[in-house]
Structure formats: C-alpha cells, structure tokens
Amino acid sequence: MITILDKTFVPFISRSNIESRIAEMAVQISKDYEGKSPLFIIVLNGAFLFASELLKNVSLPCQITFVRLASYQQTETTGQVRQIIGLEEQITGKDVVIVEDIVDTGLTMNQLLEQIQALQPASVEIATLLHKPEAIRKPVSMRYIGFEIENRFVVGYGLDYDGLGRNEDALYVLSE
Template sequence: MDPRHIDGDLETILLTEEEIQGRLAEMAAEISRDYEGKDLLLLGVLKGAVMVMADLSRHLPRHAEQDWMAISSYGSGTRSSGVVRIVKDLDTDILDRHVLVVEDIIDTGLTLSWLVSNLRSRGPASVEICTLLRKPEAEKTPVDVNYVGFDIPNAFVVGYGLDFNEKYRNLRVVGTLAPHVYT
C-alpha cells in the first residue's frame, strides 16, 4: 500500500521503499558472503518479519531454506510482561544447522534474547540475527545483532510489516504514526 492511501495517518516517513530495498540488497550480499559454503536456514519471526524475510530472501543470490516461529510476550497494553510463549514453533529440526533469525524490529531486546537462548538449546551450528530496524535507545537487554538495516529513533513506527491494531503492515514505507490515530 502506498502512503498516499492513508493520508494523514503518518506523521513522518522515516524510510522509503527504495531505501529499504537498497539496504536489504546490501544485507543479502553480506549474508551470502558470510554463509558461503554453509547450509543456511532463515527463521522469520511472525507476523512482522514477513515483508523483511520475503524481500531479503529474494535478494539472496543463493539457496536458503525458510521456517517461521510466532512468539508472544505481551502483558498489559503495549508493555511486555517478560513472559514469552511460543505460539507457532519451527517445523524444521535445527540441530547442526546455521540459523539466521530474521526480525522486523528490535526495541527492548527482551523477547529476542529469550528466543536466541531457546534456539541455542536445540543444538544448532550457529544462531545469528538479522533485523531491518533497531531502536538503540529502547534497549533493555543487549542482543548481538549481526545484520542491522537501520537504527531508528525510539518512536512508534508502522509499515513494512509493523502494525498498529493489525493495520499498516502492507505499507511500502516505514513511518511514525500520527498521534490522532492511536489516542
């Protein structure tokens, strides 16, 4: 969806479709070099990472299997309770596999830290992280991220997989939501 179709809902466009696609192409080239000769499994975290995973994998100049997980860590409202629950687990056995977790955004790092620990307990050859967006100012738990598309301010963003009440995921850009939409 083009941002013109939601006139007034976005306060600012942080990243255009061209900027996102350009950076994903660069990241795919880095990933391809780093995993040369290795059997790579891309693990997307639902629902937000769908767009990132699809476009990143299309930019890869090599084969890469894909699998998906859905995890939940919500308490009241938009604040995490710190309790993580697997809603949809992997279909693939990751024993001795090279796993690259693909995320849409990293903010506090709490849920992702839990996920990486859970995955490492399954005996993979490696577990690394790739994210399109990271909010350094929101970090509460340090997470080692190998591939970062963009560092962004600690603001509520939507688009390119990120939602507000399940809307705006299919925006081709990333932008800050106007306060009148969520107040």
C-alpha cells in the first residue's frame, strides 16, 4: 500500500508485468512500421515513463517529440482539455504514433487526434499503456493497448494524483 496526500492506493499491476507488456507492444510496432521512420508524439506528463520504456524497445529509426495536454483535476476528469505545450514539428506525410499513458473518456485523445489529423500526416495510430473501456464518452480507435482496466483511478508509472505518485515503478489503484 502507498499513501499519496489523502488517498490510499493498493498494488494493481507490477513493474515486471508492465515492462513485459510494453516490450511486446514495441515488437509489434517495430513489425508494423518496418521500413518506415515514424514520429512518436509523447503526451506529457503522464506518458513519459511508458514512452521511455517503449522506445528503448522499438527497433526502428524514429523521431520523438512531445505535447502536453491536461484534462484531470485530482481524481476526476474535467471534461475540458487545455493544450499547454503544442506540436512544433512538421508532420505532413509522416507516419505518427501518439504515445499516451491512459485513454479513459476519450475526450483528450479525440481533441489531440483532430489537431494532428489537420496537419495531414500519412497515418496516425495510438499506443496507450492503459485503456478504460467503461469510461469512454467519445470513442477512439487505438491500435496498441497495454492493458484494458476497469474504471478505477490509478497512479504510478507516470500517472499521478494531484502531481504526486508519477515516480512509482508500478501501478496502484485507489483503495475502495
């Protein structure tokens, strides 16, 4: 168990299970983009640990850039997305893989997809560590999913509660 601020979290997915699944995802991405040089767009802050592990295992020449979006306040989504740091690279005609920590409502990802597709990339796919199918409010097609989880609040491995807990090396779920 860990305590972050006023909340208690219990172990959910171990570091070894996370790293094993990410390695499998990297192999699939490397096969799917063989002969290409994709641009990975990492969504900050939450996806930094996932992206680091994923890209260490991708066996392709690639480019990496970052965007920062926010839609959470404490343990709830606000339903509104604020773009904090934008995309500066030219992506027209490029194969793009968006790397996200978690897709739950789909609101953040749909807004990001609209912005990216307006720049006319050759293709766009999504790689997410976590997906909460029960929480979807705006459907989104994702090609690479690490784990489908129930609609519970998680921290660790890049995900936070009010800015804390990102540095935990495993995933923890809010204790009920």
